[in-house]
Amino acid sequence: MPATTPSQTVGPYFTLGLFASRADELVEPTSAGAVRVTGRVLDGAGDPVPDAMVELWQADAGGRYRGDFGWGRSGCDAEGRFSFMTVKPGRVGGADAPHLVLMVFARGLLRAVLTRMYFPDEEEANAGDPVLSRLEDGSTLVARPADGGYEFDVRLQGDGQTVFFAV
């Protein structure tokens, strides 16, 4: 079996190669069901990570993963803030609570971090989710309600560090 190619950091200059076209609006902001998912990427000192990139993968509103919908990419501003315009995904299969898959890349991250964002208005589904319900610190994966959508901070290190996954 061929061994996998190692990861290397995305470095400080990735906007040069990865931001030729905008990919942070999966749907038109005015379309039915559009929600804004925003949040900040924070380091171990609680400071914003302005040179991070967040990528999104999600099912559609009907709970289906499709090749042609569900991926997004956002840079971060000086406050470490990323932002997506998307729809809330449906439940996939019987048990999974609606969730977004997020990957964060940055200078200083030799490998990307992988996490999930769950929704605060899905308490019952969240309690039965086969991943969230088995995490001790699953609360770090539940977004807060915000005006017009949801807010979700990614804490790379320190108190309240976000749960990160290996696959």
Next chain:
Amino acid sequence: MSRTIAEPFETVADGQDAGQPPYLYRDYRSTELRAPKRPLVILPHTLSELTGPAHGHESIVELDHDLTRQHDGEPLGERINVSGRVTDSAGRPVRSALIEIWQANAAGRYLHEVDQHPAPLDPNFSGAGRCLTDDNGRYSFVTVKPGAYPWRNHPNAWRPAHIHLSLFGRAFTNRLVTQMYFPGDPLFEFDPIFQSVRDPDARERLVCSFDYETTEPEWALGYRFDVVLGGPAETPMES
């Protein structure tokens, strides 16, 4: 109402896989405040981990793969062909995988506002390209060999010449961002980003090889860089 508390997931501590860099690697100073300190939680493979976006040809412009023909004139530097194959860990080709690259110019300068290295910009070189792999997982780019450049990680710190690559596999969680280096670079031993991969064999997988076959007479040197994507998608999912 009580609910069943299931067994917690298994976890993996940082740095267990010598074939991948750890998060915390103190010689690379920027990792200190950004490296997660808690173990990673090993996820079961649900559809979220087994599916991924399909990038279509409509997003690629004809000359996106040729970084030497994006301006009126030709960039300065050593023209090179960079090609290779993208496979999964079972050796099967990854088809229609989006590859995005970015790099410094031949003088070691990025067309980026953050880069303050006092080396010249090249009006004929942007340093960004993209392409999709073909049915055999093959890709190719035409570019110029990037220069080494200084950075501020430690006194007299220099990055070996490299091209950044971003790749999508079949599943989103197979996604890889890496850097391709050139054979025999004397800066390897001084570069903490390269050295963060502790296994020397794995480090070698970051280095392309000179390729006489794709070297074009009186035109360009050829380099070959094959990429193996990991991750859980051993069985391709229906879309």
